[in-house]
Amino acid sequence: AQTVTQSQPEMSVQEAETVTLSCTYDTSESDYYLFWYKQPPSRQMILVIRQEAYKQQNATENRFSVNFQKAAKSFSLKISDSQLGDAAMYFCAKSSGDKLTFGTGTRLAVRP
Amino acid sequence: DGGITQSPKYLFRKEGQNVTLSCEQNLNHDAMYWYRQDPGQGLRLIYYSQIVNDFQKGDIAEGYSVSREKKESFPLTVTSAQKNPTAFYLCASSIEPPPGGGETQYFGPGTRLLVL
Numbered sequence: 001a002q003t004v005t006q007s008q009p010e011m012s013v014q015e016a017e018t019v020t021l022s023c024t025y026d027t028s029e030s031d032y033y034l035f036w037y038k039q040p041p042s043r044q045m046i047l048v049i050r051q052e053a054y055k056q057q058n059a060t061e062n063r064f065s066v067n068f069q070k071a072a073k074s075f076s077l078k079i080s081d082s083q084l085g086d087a088a089m090y091f092c093a094k095s096s097g098d099k100l101t102f103g104t105g106t107r108l109a110v111r112p
Numbered sequence: 113d114g115g116i117t118q119s120p121k122y123l124f125r126k127e128g129q130n131v132t133l134s135c136e137q138n139l140n141h142d143a144m145y146w147y148r149q150d151p152g153q154g155l156r157l158i159y160y161s162q163i164v165n166d167f168q169k170g171d172i173a174e175g176y177s178v179s180r181e182k183k184e185s186f187p188l189t190v191t192s193a194q195k196n197p198t199a200f201y202l203c204a205s206s207i208e209p210p211p212g213g214g215e216t217q218y219f220g221p222g223t224r225l226l227v228l
Contacts, residue, residue, distance in 0.1 A: 004154070033214035045155075045202060045219035052214065091154055098143065098162060098209035099170070100217060102154030 002096050006103035013082045021077045021106045023092030033095040034075045040088040116220035123225045133188045133223045135203035142208035144186035149200040
């Protein structure tokens with residue numbers, strides 16, 4: 001079975017600082033996609049960023065960027081200039097065919 | 113204003129009762145998905161459908177049933193066979209995934225199911 005591991009149940013960052021959330025996964029596939037989703041207190045899942053495994057260039061989306069290490073099966077999310085609105089649960093997910101497998105999430109707190 | 117709607121926001125189930133959760137999308141997406149979320153766990157796939165009148169079991173389909181009679185709608189029924197139904201249920205949709213997958217899934221606001 002595919003597994004996605006988020007080893008940090010909780011993280012905290014000072015407003016305006018940078019934080020990195022970790023994600024590792026298990027796969028025998030060579031082509032797949034990776035995602036980071038944000039779940040704020042409203043509980044609606046919102047896409048943060050998407051990475052295609054065959055692309056070596058790390059995806060970026062404004063203040064959000066990833067560090068994708070395919071050989072290490074690692075996909076970390078960096079949030080720069082953290083804002084109070086970034087406080088949420090963050091889930092890493094990996095595609096396998098037309099399905100997604102999610103990690104258990106990291107709760108991010110932002111200190112004012 | 114395109115999106116995914118789920119109703120109701122809260123649902124209470126009595127012992128032995130079947131309940132149905134609604135999911136509607138107006139994004140013209142082909143694929144739809146149902147997930148269950150429990151505290152401390154990620155999302156787990158219950159059922160998914162890539163096309164009308166066809167659906168597949170996910171990782172935790174026991175005690176649940178679905179139908180896909182219309183492209184826009186993918187209701188989930190929690191049957192009395194599901195012994196621990198208390199959870200947060202999320203519906204998602206995407207455009208038709210290619211064979212290798214990878215299409216972004218967009219989520220509805222969720223339904224919280226509680227057992228009385």
